Amino acid sequence: MPELPEVETVRRGLLSLVGKQILSIEVTRPDLRFPFPEDIDSIAGRKIIGIDRRAKYLLIRLEDNLTLLSHLGMTGRFGRSLEGKHDHVIIDFVDGERLVYTDPRRFGIMDLIHGSDEDHKLLSHLGPEPLGDDWNGDVLHKAIRKRNVSIKSALLDQKIVVGIGNIYASEILFRSGVSPKKLAKNISRKKAQEICEETKHVLLIAIEAGGSTLRDGQFKQIDGQLGYFPHEFTVYDREGESCIHPNCQKLVKRVVQSGRSTFYCAGCQR
DNA sequence: CGAATCTCCTGGAGGC
């Protein structure tokens, strides 16, 4: 499932579309997670002038201050040709290129932003970007020091920090040596600093690796190449396997928090 | 206000 690194990888893959003029857009159904905007056709005739990312949202910038917002949900992906029954959005370009949004589970989102991002309902409440220079241990500590939830849940809360999903939350906490069950309000300033640094590290490494996906490789980079590097994971989906630390004899555990699997090492994470 | 729960959806895995 796409988290920040996967979305960033998709963004980079889409950059070759910048400068192209849209000929037409076709939707094969009325909605994904939400209904498509009624004026979705208004992107036709406009050129793509840039592609940004905010949290896990892709922001396809068009002429005349119009932005096509896209969220990949769980299983959304962009391709250059039709794949089958789950193709929901087909964008054709004047030069003959084609962009197809495919999403079996339809948790994705496609919407238009007229004007500034901050005014859009889905973007207005988002927290800081984890890779931004202004996100540090202090900022994280202040955001969680009164929160009566587990640190795992806090890292998934997009109002605290954006872009982290279920996989990287486990990875970050393992590398930080913090138990996922520890309450956010009990995280020291120093530990918050470590979590912050590991977050940046993990996300950057994943971006360099080209993103990752679930075990079935549902996520594809735009050229169709799989972007899945399971060996990168230290704990995620490794229940019952040995902790990777050479001096640790423990096995990776799995617990369910807020209905989501969390993987951790009880020996290394306190 | 914060926190917990419910909800959307389909494909894949496992059980028998």
Place this chain on the structure above:
DNA sequence: TGCCTCCAGGAGATTC
């Protein structure tokens, strides 16, 4: 081989 159940999970909506 087929059918059933369960599970994966982002994040808004709902409830308390």
